[in-house]
Amino acid sequence: MSLKQKVRDFVCHTGRYPNKRLGQNFLIDANILPKIVSEADIEPVDLVIEIGAGLGFLTSEIVKRANKTVTIEIDSFLCETLRQQFSDIPDFTLVEDDVLQLNLSRFFLGYDRKNVKIIGNLPYYASTPIVWKLLKYNQHISCCLLMFQTEVARRIVASPGSKDYGALSIGIDYYAKAEVVLHLSPNQFYPVPKVSSSLVKLTLRPQPKVLVKDEVLFFQLVRSAFQFRRKMLRNAIENGCINLDMEQMNRVFTILKIDSNRRGETLYISEFAEIANTFTATTG
Numbered sequence: 001m002s003l004k005q006k007v008r009d010f011v012c013h014t015g016r017y018p019n020k021r022l023g024q025n026f027l028i029d030a031n032i033l034p035k036i037v038s039e040a041d042i043e044p045v046d047l048v049i050e051i052g053a054g055l056g057f058l059t060s061e062i063v064k065r066a067n068k069t070v071t072i073e074i075d076s077f078l079c080e081t082l083r084q085q086f087s088d089i090p091d092f093t094l095v096e097d098d099v100l101q102l103n104l105s106r107f108f109l110g111y112d113r114k115n116v117k118i119i120g121n122l123p124y125y126a127s128t129p130i131v132w133k134l135l136k137y138n139q140h141i142s143c144c145l146l147m148f149q150t151e152v153a154r155r156i157v158a159s160p161g162s163k164d165y166g167a168l169s170i171g172i173d174y175y176a177k178a179e180v181v182l183h184l185s186p187n188q189f190y191p192v193p194k195v196s197s198s199l200v201k202l203t204l205r206p207q208p209k210v211l212v213k214d215e216v217l218f219f220q221l222v223r224s225a226f227q228f229r230r231k232m233l234r235n236a237i238e239n240g241c242i243n244l245d246m247e248q249m250n251r252v253f254t255i256l257k258i259d260s261n262r263r264g265e266t267l268y269i270s271e272f273a274e275i276a277n278t279f280t281a282t283t284g
C-alpha cells in the first residue's frame with residue numbers, strides 16, 4: 001500500500017485529519033525515506049533522536065539502522081499509533097512531549113557526541129526555534145538532518161552579500177557547517193503543502209566557529225545589523241536592539257579599519273566577532 005493510502009486509511013479509520021496547526025505534512029514518497037536517513041551515515045552504535053514522528057514513516061527507516069532510537073512526538077493521538085507500531089523494536093523510546101519544552105540532556109548520557117544524530121521532518125511553524133534549541137547542544141550532538149521550508153533552508157546556508165544572508169545564517173554558522181543535501185517538491189508530502197522543502201545537514205562544531213568573549217553582545221550586534229538591513233552598519237547598530245556607546249563603537253570601526261558605511265549584510269561572521277570583541281576589550 002502506498003504511504004499516501006496509509007495516511008488516507010488512518011484518516012478513514014480514526015476520523016482524525018492531519019493537524020495543520022502542528023505542521024502535519026507527512027512524507028509519502030517511499031523512495032526518499034532511505035535517502036534522507038542515509039545522509040546521517042548512521043552506524044549501528046549510534047543514538048538517533050527523531051523529532052516529530054508523525055505516522056512513523058521516517059521512523060521505520062531509522063530503526064532499521066540505529067541501535068537506539070528516541071522519537072519525540074507532541075500529538076498524543078499519533079503516539080498511540082506509534083506505540084503499537086514500534087512495540088517490538090528493542091531500544092526504541094517514544095517520548096510524548098513538546099520538543100521545545102524538553103530537556104534533551106538525559107538522552108545523551110553514555111554516548112560519545114560523534115554517535116549522536118538528530119533527524120526530523122520538522123513542523124514548519126516551529127522549525128527555527130527547534131534548530132536553535134538543538135544547536136545549543138553542540139557538545140553532545142554531531143549532526144542534524146532537518147527538513148525546512150526551502151526559503152528557510154536558503155537563509156540557513158546563505159553567504160555574505162546575498163539577499164538571503166541574515167541573522168539566521170550567522171547564528172547557524174556560529175554553531176554548525178550547513179549544507180542543503182536534498183530538495184523535495186510539495187507532492188512528496190501529504191497533505192500537499194503550499195511550499196517546497198529542503199533537507200539541510202548541519203554538522204555541529206564542538207566549538208563555535210569564532211571566538212567571542214561576550215556572546216550576548218555578539219548576537220545583539222548581528223540582530224541589529226539585519227533588523228535594518230538597508231541601513232549602513234553604523235546606523236543599524238545605533239537604531240538596533242542595544243544601547244551602545246556609539247563614540248566607542250566608531251573607535252572600534254577605526255581600530256579594525258571596518259568601513260561603517262557598509263551594510264551589515266556584507267559582513268562576515270569573523271568581522272562581527274572582531275567588532276564585538278574589540279568593543280568588549282576597549283570598554284572593559
Ligand code: SAM
Binds near residue numbers: 053072
Ligand atoms: N516524521 C513524519 C513524516 O516525515 O512523515 C511527520 C513529520 S510532520 C512534518 C511533523 C511532526 O511533528 C508531526 O507529526 C507533528 O505532530 C510533530 N510536532 C509538531 N510540533 C511538535 C513539537 N513541538 N514537538 C514534537 N513534535 C511536534
